Amino acid sequence: MSEHDDHRTPVSLNGLAANDPHFQPAARNPLLVERVIALTFVVGTLLLVGFVYCFWVNAEPWTLGATMGGGLFLLGVGLVAWGKYLMPKGPFVEERHVLANSEADRNAFAAAIVERGGSVVKRRRLLAGLLGGGLGVFTIAAMFPLLRSLGPLPKGTLFHTDWRSGTYAVDITGRRVHVGDLAVGSIVTVYPEGKQETDRGQAVDQTVLLRISNEAFTTQKGRETWGPHGYIAYSKVCTHLGCPVGLYEQQLQLLVCPCHQSMFDVTNGAIPNFGPAPRPLPQLPLYVDASGYIRSQKDYDQPVGPGFWERS
Amino acid sequence: MSSDVVNTKRAKSQALGPYGKVGNALNELDDRLGVAKGGRTFMDKIFPDHWSFMLGEIALYSFVILLVTGVFLTLYYIPSTALVTYHGSYLPLDGQRVTEAFASSVNLSFAVRAGLLMRQMHHWSCDIFIGAIVVHMARIFFTGAFRKPREMNWTIGTTLLILGIVNGFLGYSLPDDLVSGTGIRIAYSIVLSIPVVGSYLGFLVFGGNFPGTAVIPRFFILHCLVIPAVILGLVGAHLFLLVRQKHTQFPGKGRTENNVVGTPMFPVFMAKTTGFLFVVAGVTALLGAFAQINPIWQFGPYEASRISYAVQPDWYMGFLDGALRIWPSWSFHSFGHTIPLEVLVPSVILPGILFNIAFAWPALERRFTKDFASHNLLDRPSNRPKRTAAGVAVLALVSMLFIASSTDVMANFFRLPLNEVLWAMRILVIISPFVAYPITWKICKELQAVKGGGKRKTTNVVTRSADGEYVATPAPVYVDDLHSELEASQVPKFIVEEPDEQNESGVRTTDR
Amino acid sequence: MTATSLKRIAMLSLVALFGMGPLVLFIGNANASSHTTFQTNRKNAGTPKSSTVVVDPSTGVVISYGNSAITYSAPSAALATVGQALFLQNCASCHGTEANGVPANGTSGAYPNLVGVGPATIDFWIESGRMPAADPRAIQANRRVARLTHKQALAVAAWVNSLDPSYPDVPTPHLKNANVSDGAALFALNCAACHTIEGDGDALAASTYSPSLRNIPAFQVVEAIRTGPGNMPRFTGNLSDYQVRDIVKYVTTEIQHPQNTGGLGLGGLGPVAEGFVGLLLGVGLLALVGFWVGERQ
Structure with a gap:
């Protein structure tokens, strides 16, 4: 058994x-x-x-x-x-209890809250109001340490990069880029000298430096001097969501964002011709100094990266 | 109960009750907490048998595995963005400057015994957790289990899904590898896109402009403490409401709006559900053993100017990534301000609408059907064609968005032009709900028309009489048919209803 | 064996399980030896090793990188005659008998002009099997088994180069002293944006694609980096030969033989494949078990 x-x-x-x-x-x-x-x-x-x-x-x-x-x-x-x-195969049955209580019980419950609470608050409106005000102020007061301490305010930091007038463009190892370094169809990621290993240099200042043949290039108005010897620099921060636009197709002359496949026309001011990016990649004005090094004329003329409220 | 049993030690040790030592121990517990009556009721609680009721349990047990493996990982993970030079056992990273978060994640994968297994189990159980929640939610939706009185549990469940997705994303970000860092970059840009407060919010959350230094420790606290605590509380509330309101059940013989038919909590259901916990843990461990997930050592550390192609988020974020890909580049510029609609709409407004519809659905359905009654018996989905069609339409939409998150992978796999795949997905996303709705509705109607649809089929024996007449008679029930019991015999009561008693103080006591 | 003893065994195993012995063991016995040393120096992609770039002043084309990490050697001019015969047989129908991209009765510009592209370019296209093209009208030639031998490829390169001698020459990387870690960092910065961090390649604009790196031999990696075949950009003076050598080392070791310590690599597709496995194998399998557990009796 x-x-x-x-x-x-x-x-x-x-x-x-x-x-x-x-x-x-x-x-x-x-x-x-x-x-x-x-x-x-x-x-x-x-x-x-x-x-x-x-x-x-x-x-x-x-x-x-x-x-x-x-x-x-x-x-x-x-x-x-x-x-x-x-184990016992059943099936077994269980009755459901009605969740709702009797009319009398419900009324008693509601009465306790409405009558007692109501009478107390109604008779002491001033106190209730003051307490409510105090709690409201406390809520606002609590926001300061809970929220405001978390970080600095943006101020103007979203509008500028570390590129200045005359900043040398260096690669990730800190080596200055010389006009002879790149052949036509080449690409290198550059940073303002001294910033290549900082968080801000990596995230905000990163720039793609390309060398293209001049025949195919459509110069944007006001940017006639920005691309000496076929050297063109665009912000590497995608205007859609900020991914690095590191994908360069040199025959199609497209910079492609690997995240969401926005495509920017390199020969025409990096205007997006496909994908979700709303704006061209900002172009960095360059010049070649007497020793043949690539340097920036000035900062970008607009905020780099994705859109935000304060951006005009 | 006599007072000398309660009060004197000797009496207790001498008088071994009818249920032995266990019974005496339970009595001690009842003396202090008064749990006997409720405990007995709980032991007798009936769980209806249906396979679809196990889907929520997969989610519950995955959460248990997440907690256990997660505690293990916290012992070795360092939530810091301080820079160190990696000199660990994975040589291709030797000498690279990485954050402590990344270095410790690689170290716990390579240098800690069973560390990689725990990490992979944690990640797999997260994928399973959210997947099981979605499937469970679909079951609740299509069978109408969210209807009165269970709307609150629907709300809690939907909140749990959102919290699961958020916490999954936060945890995915913690190793600070190349792929997850790209995800954080995108998340920052999404925060930045919120009108008026976006840049402030971004700076406060990240402790400054991207990448900031605060994001890893903050994500760690949120991922390991705050959100799990909230999830745990809500899971408790979810289960409490389930016990309080009792299970729904599918219609069937002996099943009414006023009872629950199934197997009792103890011992049958407890054995089955504990066994299922082990099965879930076992499958997760087997996945963790044989299927590599998120090999961060191959991705390398995150640097803001590094990027890999073909990077996707974990599957539960895929629909957002897909929406971001296919949404057109419509930005709004005016009055000196920018509203990045190309980001805001697909990544903030779209999920906002989807989840708000989910939250509001029970109320919406009450309003449109004018059905304010409580329901304990479930619907067959085909009997509610409009609801079923609406649910399938939303699932189709979200699935298409999910597929759209891998346009490049599809284009590569099928050697199709990327642009055409993207346009195809744009069209599919828009038309799929409108195609899915009428097709589902029609299928439901057809199913309704099938005679005996949804009922268990019985065999008919066709005999030909001597006159040449054909007669169909139901076959005798097969003796060993497991299902014959339910159909054939009367369902006995498992719980004895006791009349309400009045105690000495005159207060009426009820057991629930 | 009696039923009682069976039951006892079952109970014992359950007790062992509930004790969560295994878990206690991990935590108690695990050896978290952290080899990480805490330094503050930032080191991204190797120290910049100086390499003297020699540029042809008239054309701006890099002649040499002046170091020993990679040897560039021109194919022997003696092979040129053989090379011309091979060219006429295999290449001239598109590129023309003059290798100028103008086939007989054709218009110029339809096919690439090969004059002055340098031996490494010719060698890469032939030895990667892309040329002679299977379908000359295809947008992008696929990597195949090479039609010509290594020597034949060099011969063709020798003849084309004799028309207008140019650079770079055919490279031989010396991987012995290569730093695979620096290579990994450089790969993530320069290569992963197209080829993916796993080296699988992916679809690009206008039906082009970045090829997988899983089967490419070391010298061809150098040729591709230095010549920029197709839509790939050229990496010239901005990557020294030391750095290229490091990248080649990384590609031929970790990319081509990844350390899949965690199990099956799932095709390197990452979260897409993981999602399918998690949903179908994870949730799907568990739902099947759930079907068995919860089925009505």
């Missing part, structure tokens, strides 16, 4: 006989099911022992997951099967 037929202490019968069909296991062959479950428990436990061993000898990472995952999975399957096939 196996365990499951033996209901010595049944879950309160409540009028059901111990041999009631609802208390019988669902399995057709409980003994077989029990053996299978026992097998899953044994193998599962062995796998967990295996996990301890694998951990101990510092085995490959996948062995840890395989032993622990397999062990837990088998124990879980066995436990589910135990509940599903060997």
Whole structure:
């Protein structure tokens, strides 16, 4: 006689006989099911022992997951099967209680709040008003440390970069870019000298420097002197969401943003011709100094990067 | 209960009750907390059997795994953007300057035993957590389980989905690798796009202009303390309401609006659900063992001027990324101000509308159907064609947005022009809900027309009489058919209703 | 075996599990040896190693980078005769018998003029199997098994170069002293924007695409970086040969043989593939188990 037929202490019968069909296991062959479950428990436990061993000898990472995952999975399957096939199959029924209370109870509850509360507040309107005002002021007062302390105000920082008149353009290693460095169809990411390893230099000042052949280039009005010897510099910060526009297709003459595929026409003021970017990439005015180094004439003439409220 | 049993130690130790030591211990507990009656009721609580009721449990148990593995990760992760030179066991990064956050994430993957497994399990269980919430939510929606009296639980559940997505994004950002750093950059730009307060909000959240120094420690506190605490509280409220209001159930023999038919909490459901917890943990661990997720060492540390192509966020953020890709470049400039609609609409307004519709749906449906009654029996989705069609339409829209987040991958895979794929997705996103709605509605109507639809089929035996007449008679129920019990026998009561008693003080006591 | 002992075994394993022994073990025994040293020096992409760039003053074309990380050697002029024959046989139908991009009865400008592009360019296109083109009208030639041998490619390069000698020559990188870490940083800054950080490549504008780097030999990586084939930009004086060598080392080791310590690499597609696995294998499999758990009895 196996365990499951033996209901010595049944879950309160409540009028059901111990041999009631609802208390019988669902399995057709409980003994077989029990053996299978026992097998899953044994193998599962062995796998967990295996996990301890694998951990101990510092085995490959996948062995840890395989032993622990397999062990837990088998124990879980066995436990589910135990509940599903060997425990009372039911079904059983439970009555729902109506959640709502009687009319009288509800009225008593509402009366307590409305009458007591109402009478107190109505009679002491001044106090209620003062307390409300005090709490309101506290809310505002709490905003100062909770919000204002979090960071500085933007002020003008979003409008400027670290490019100044005469700033040398350097690559990531700090090497100044010489007019002879780039061949036509080349690209390099440049920073204002000394800023290449700062957070701001990386995030705000980053600029792509390209060398293109002059024939294909449409010079924008007012930018006649900005691109000496075919050197053109655009902000690397996408005007859509600020990703670095590092993808240059030199035959199509497109700068593409790898995040959302905005495409900027390099030969025509980096005006976007596809994708979600709303504005051209700002162009950095360049000149070549007497020693042949690439330097900036001045800062960008507009804020770089994505749009924001204060930007005109 | 006699007072000497309560008061004297000797009496207690001598008088072993009818349920032995366990029974005595429970009595001690009841003396102090008065839990016997409620406890018994809880042990008898009936859980209806249906596979779709397990979807929410996948989410619940994934959350448990997230907590356990997450605690492990906090022991080794350092939430700091201070720069260090990496000299760990992953040689291709040796000598690079990285943040402590990145260095510690790589170290816990390579130098801590089982660290990589825990990290991968954490990430996989997050993907499963949010996936299970979405599927669970769809089940609740299509079967009408959100209707009165359960609107509050629908609201809590929707909030949990949002919190899950937000916390997933925050956690994804913590390793400070190239891919997640790009995600933070985009998030910053989205904050920046909010009219009037955007730049202030961005500076306060990030502690300055991007990248700031504060974002990693702040995300850490939000990810590990604040949001998990809120999720935990809401999960508790979710389950409390579930117990208080009892489960819904599908219609069937013996099932009414006023009862619940199924298996009791103890021991049957407890065994099954605990087993299922192990299964969820097991599957997560197996995924963590065999499927690599987020190999940050291959991505390298984040630098604001580095970028990788084909970068996507985790799947649950995909619909936002897709929306950002396909939305046209319509920016608003006027009166000396800019409203970046190309960012604001797809990433703030669109999810705002979607989630607000979700929050408002129970109220909207009450208003349009004029159905103010409480419901405990579930709908078959085909019997509510308009609701089902609306749900499928929204799912189609969100799915298309999700697919749109990989336009470049699709273009590469099928060797199609990127521009055409993007235009195709723009069109598909717009028309998919309008196609999905009528098709679903029609399918529902057709299903309604099927005789006996949704009912269990019974076998008919066709016999030919000697006269050549064909007669169809239902086959006898197969003896071993597991389902015959429910159909054939009367459902007994598992709980005995006791008449309300009045105690000495005259206060009426009820058990719930 | 009796049912009681079976039951006991089952109970014991459950007790062991509830004790969460494994978990205690991780935390108690795990060895979090942090090798990170705390320094404040910032080091991004290797120290700038000086390389004397020699530029042809008339054309602005880089002649040499003046160091020993990569050896550039011109193909032997003796091969030019063989090269011309090979060219006429394999290339002239599009590029013309003069290699000027004007085929017989054709108009100029339809096909690239090869005169003066330098031996490395010719060698790259032939040895990567892109030329001779399978479909000359295709927007972008796919990488294939090379039609010509290494020596034949050099011969063609020798002949084309004899028409108008130019640079760069065919490179041989010396990877022995390469710094793979510097290569990784440079790859992330210069290459990942197109080829992805995993080196898989992806679709670009107008039906072009960046190719996968999984199967490219070291010298071809140098050729591609130095010559900028197709839509790829040229990286000339802004990357020294030391830096190029580091990138090549990174590509031929970590990109081509990634350390997938965490299991299957899922095709390097990252979150897209992960999402599918998480939803289908994770949620899907669990829903199937849930189907079994919660099915009506």
